[in-house]
Amino acid sequence: MIQNLTVGVTTIAFSKNVKLMNQLNSLGFKKVKKNEAGKRFTTEELVSFLKDCDVAIIGLDLITEEVLAQIPSLKAISKYGVGLDNIDFEACEKHNIKVFYPQGVNKRSVSEMTLGFMLSLCRNLYVTSNLLKNSIWNKSGGMQLSEKTIGIIGVGHIGKDVISLLKPFNCKILVNDIISQKEYYKANNLTHVSKEEIFKNADIITIHTPLTDKTKNLFNKSTLSLMKETSFVINTARGGLFNQDDLKKALIAGDIAGAAMDVYDIEPPTDLGLLGIPNLMNTPHIGGNSKEAVQAMGEAAIERILDFFNS
Known part of the structure; x- marks a missing residue:
């Protein structure tokens, strides 16, 4: 199943982490995209980046009705980090998109x-x-x-x-x-x-x-x-x-x-x-960004994708 999926990683910290990206690339997904720009996407940039993705690994990106209405291929969102106020859960449910998020990893x-x-x-x-x-x-x-x-x-x-x-x-x-x-x-x-x-x-x-x-x-x-x-x-x-x-x-x-x-x-x-x-x-929002927490949050985001699509 996962060999047919395109994964888009929007979060900067995950995209910059060589170990996490290597781990994700080694799992056999059809395609893995990362945030090459190293900056927070605007709404238009986020839509453009995710338009061909089946799965998104997101951080603080705003996931709204406006965004989801323009990316019909998206099937699941895996949250990197623990805050959820940037995700419109009603819009996700409307578009039949599963949302996975960790608890307490950082x-x-x-x-x-x-x-x-x-x-x-x-x-x-x-x-x-x-x-x-x-x-x-x-x-x-x-x-x-x-x-x-x-x-x-x-x-x-x-x-x-x-x-x-x-x-x-x-x-x-x-x-x-x-x-x-x-x-x-x-x-x-x-x-x-x-x-x-x-x-x-x-x-x-x-x-x-x-x-x-x-x-x-x-x-x-x-x-x-x-x-x-x-x-x-x-x-x-x-x-x-x-x-x-x-x-x-x-x-x-x-x-x-x-x-x-x-x-x-x-x-x-x-x-x-x-x-x-x-x-x-x-400080520049680094509370959850220790080296150990970055790794744990990234691994948790990956595991939830695998659990869902391999079940």
Whole structure:
């Protein structure tokens, strides 16, 4: 069956990974196409690239009704990565396209980065390092992460992995999730509270939820105003969870002590005023892109295609 299939790989990270591409090419597909341009496709470019494909391995590409209506040969989509807000599932169902996606394959990559953000923000590592590059000797060493109150919004695969990494620091952990997980909370000494209580009481807040209508702009002027002036926020999930203008104003006004972002409304981000704020750590959406996670996500995307077409 697979010898009759053309596979299109739109995601840049997968296309650049020699090991993954060699693995995909060795499986006997009729044709394997990769993103040679090394850039995010526009809608028109995505349609042109996938027009003769039976299967697509996608990353953050927007899979909409407009796109699917123009590529009738497509039978399946295999997601590289864990975010799903870029896929219109109703449109996929309408066009009889199967969608496969992994769960938790990059959790350690993201959770390690989240812990790194926590340590860097608490100990003032980022700010003092940048100052020293400009010959400013600032010995403000911040505060220890140990024994602090951490707020975690979203206790799924990544949220749970962050919790496991925090155990040696003896933190008080406040959690909030739409799914009841009482036994897990009890077993790990977690306190389930409202989002409002997390905003008011946490020294550090990190969010690990999907981007939905209910979570969009969850961090905004109102919620940020509830936070302590000494607290930090971290977003390694989706850019739309934060109102970036409100975050920028809160940081400049000193309403919160600092923030770390790996994701943005527009990627690459264009708001240089936001990126230039001294107490904002910003990285180019690399949370799930450790070498190990890239390989695991790619292999998971391939395995789901094989499982479906060989079953």
